[in-house]
Structures are given as C-alpha cells and as structure tokens.
Amino acid sequence: MSSARRPPGNPGAALKIIWRDRWICAIDKPPGLMVHRSSRSTDSDFALQRLRNQIGQRVWPVHRLDRATSGVLLFALDADTAATLGHQMMDRTITKRYLTVVRGYAAPSGLIDHPLQADGQGLPQPATTRYTRLCRMELPIAIGRYPSARYSLLEVFPETGRMHQIRRHFKHVFHPVIGDTTYGEGRHNRLFREVFDCDRLLLHSSNLAFDHPAEDRRLCLTAPLYGVFRQIGQVFIRRGLLAAVP
Numbered sequence: 001m002s003s004a005r006r007p008p009g010n011p012g013a014a015l016k017i018i019w020r021d022r023w024i025c026a027i028d029k030p031p032g033l034m035v036h037r038s039s040r041s042t043d044s045d046f047a048l049q050r051l052r053n054q055i056g057q058r059v060w061p062v063h064r065l066d067r068a069t070s071g072v073l074l075f076a077l078d079a080d081t082a083a084t085l086g087h088q089m090m091d092r093t094i095t096k097r098y099l100t101v102v103r104g105y106a107a108p109s110g111l112i113d114h115p116l117q118a119d120g121q122g123l124p125q126p127a128t129t130r131y132t133r134l135c136r137m138e139l140p141i142a143i144g145r146y147p148s149a150r151y152s153l154l155e156v157f158p159e160t161g162r163m164h165q166i167r168r169h170f171k172h173v174f175h176p177v178i179g180d181t182t183y184g185e186g187r188h189n190r191l192f193r194e195v196f197d198c199d200r201l202l203l204h205s206s207n208l209a210f211d212h213p214a215e216d217r218r219l220c221l222t223a224p225l226y227g228v229f230r231q232i233g234q235v236f237i238r239r240g241l242l243a244a245v246p
Contacts, residue, residue, distance in 0.1 A: 015050050018072060018221050023081045023214050025059060027051060028223040029073040031200045035064050051075060063089060063096075066164060068179070071098070071205025071223040076213070084213040089161070097207035098156040098166060099134075099225065101232060102175040103188050106152040108133050112169040116162040128159040129169045135236045139195070143187055151178065151188075153236045155206075166203060178202045196235075198228045 016028040029035070029047055036048040052059050059075040060082035076082035088094045109132045115124030131154045139149045152175065158165050164183070170176055171183040178184065178192050179201040192198040209220040225233055 013050075014054055015047065017054075018223060019219070020055070023077055023212075024062075024074060024085075025051065025055060025077060026072055026074045026208070026221045029065055029070055029205075031068050031070040034067045035061055035073065047073060048075070062086065063094070063161065065205055066167070066201070066203070068201035069098075069203045069205060070200075070229075072208040072221050073205070074208055074210075074221070081213045085210065088210055092159060093211060095207075095209040096158055096205065097209075098158070099204045099206050099229075099233075100154050100156055100166065100170070101178045101202040102152050102154060102170050103150075103178065103185060104152065104175050105136050105150050106131070106133050106154060106173075106175050110173075112173055114169055114172050116165060116168055118163060125162060126160060127162045127165055127169065129166060130157040130159065131155065137236050137239045139191075141191060141195070143191060149188065149191060153233065167201075192232075196228060196232055198232060200228065202229055202232065204229060 017025060018028055019026040027047065033050075034046050036046050048059060048061055057077060059077060060079065062074040062076055062082065062085045065071065065073050074085070076085055085094070110130070112129045112131070114127060116127040117124050133152050133154055135153045137151050137153070139151070141149050143149045156166055162168075167177050167180050167183045171180075176184040176188075179189055179198065180203075181189065192202075204225060205223065206225070207220060207222050209218060211217075212219050224230075
C-alpha cells in the first residue's frame with residue numbers, strides 16, 4: 001500500500017497538539033491523514049474532524065498539507081482569527097519550512113520559479129520555492145544504468161501555496177521527492193522501501209512562523225522528524241556532513 005493510502009493509525013486517535021490557546025491550535029499531522037473532506041477521496045477520517053472531537057469545539061484550517069505529508073498544521077478557533085491568519089497567508093508573511101529527501105545531488109541552494117496550473121486546469125499561476133541542501137548521501141546500490149544511488153536532504157521554503165507545489169517543483173527540476181507515488185520515480189521509491197522499510201512520502205512540515213493573531217509576538221511552531229524519516233536522517237548524518245537531524 002502506498003504512503004498516500006496507508007491509514008494513519010487508528011481512526012479517531014488523539015492528535016499531537018503542538019500549541020493551543022484561545023485563538024489557535026496547531027497539531028503534528030501524521031502522514032496519510034487528510035486535512036478535511038474532499039470530493040477526490042472517499043476517506044471518512046480527517047484531521048479537522050479528529051481535532052474538533054478532541055478539543056470539543058469547531059476549528060478552521062488556516063492552510064493545507066497533502067495527505068501524505070506530515071508535520072505542523074495550523075487551525076483557527078474562531079472565524080475572525082481564521083480571517084486574520086488568512087490575510088497573513090495571502091500577504092506571504094507566514095513562513096513555512098519543510099524537510100524532504102529528493103533523488104540526486106541537488107545544488108547547494110536554489111530558487112524554483114515555475115508557474116503551476118490549479119488542478120491541471122486553467123492558466124498557470126506564479127509559484128516559487130526556495131531550498132537549501134543540508135546534506136547529500138550516496139548508497140552503493142546500482143539503480144538503472146548508474147552504479148550507485150544519490151540523494152539529497154533539503155530544507156524547503158515555498159513562497160506560494162499551489163497544490164502539490166513542492167512535489168511538482170522538484171519533479172520539474174529532475175529531483176523528485178522520495179516516496180511520491182504521483183510525481184516521483186518508482187525505482188527509487190522501491191529502493192527506500194527495500195533498504196529502509198520506508199513506504200511514506202519523505203516530506204515533512206517542520207516549522208511554521210507567523211504573527212500571533214491576538215498578541216504582539218511572532219510564533220514559530222516546530223514538529224521534529226520521527227519514525228522512519230528520522231532514521232533516514234540519521235543515515236544522512238553517518239554518510240554525510242550533517243551534524244544533527246533538524
């Protein structure tokens with residue numbers, strides 16, 4: 001079963017809450033859990049519903065994460081706060097940081113400026129993604145016509161919020177995200193399943209920074225790597241130059 005379809009634990013299980021106050025609540029979303037109901041899916045379990053049941057009140061999602069992506073997911077606890085944070089999102093004052101593993105040796109840093117269509121329809125919309133390479137790793141495993149397999153661990157900063165932006169952008173520059181069953185490369189996904197027992201998308205929302213909607217301060221919420229993604233990060237440490245898993 002692909003990581004995009006694997007059930008995220010027990011339906012209705014408690015979510016890990018990173019931050020909660022009168023105005024907002026942020027969770028560490030597990031991979032495989034959709035944010036909310038969608039016409040594209042027959043899922044009956046969603047982060048929005050789980051959190052609403054867990055804290056006993058209505059919640060409003062401030063942004064979205066793909067089903068297969070894990071990490072920081074922010075909700076507002078009232079409509080006015082949702083509107084305030086929505087304006088921050090539109091003004092691009094909310095900073096998002098992701099961690100991902102991609103095929104090949106990516107450049108030390110870069111900007112991907114490549115317009116993307118919404119749902120594959122209409123005119124392409126501006127879309128930009130910045131990234132920095134944290135470490136690279138070579139595995140002595142032949143794949144295709146190459147005698148070894150090369151990968152990069154990246155921190156990624158999407159500056160716009162198009163659907164599947166990070167995954168589509170790295171496919172565009174020939175560094176598909178590992179574990180991506182839609183835009184990725186099957187041979188490398190299989191290698192990670194066989195070598196690391198990894199059947200998830202290696203894309204994690206690690207940090208979200210924004211102005212608090214009711215208090216004069218900036219918040220930076222963090223969700224550390226865990227599980228197989230953290231184990232793979234440890235392999236990068238042993239084989240590369242990274243001092244610690246971010």
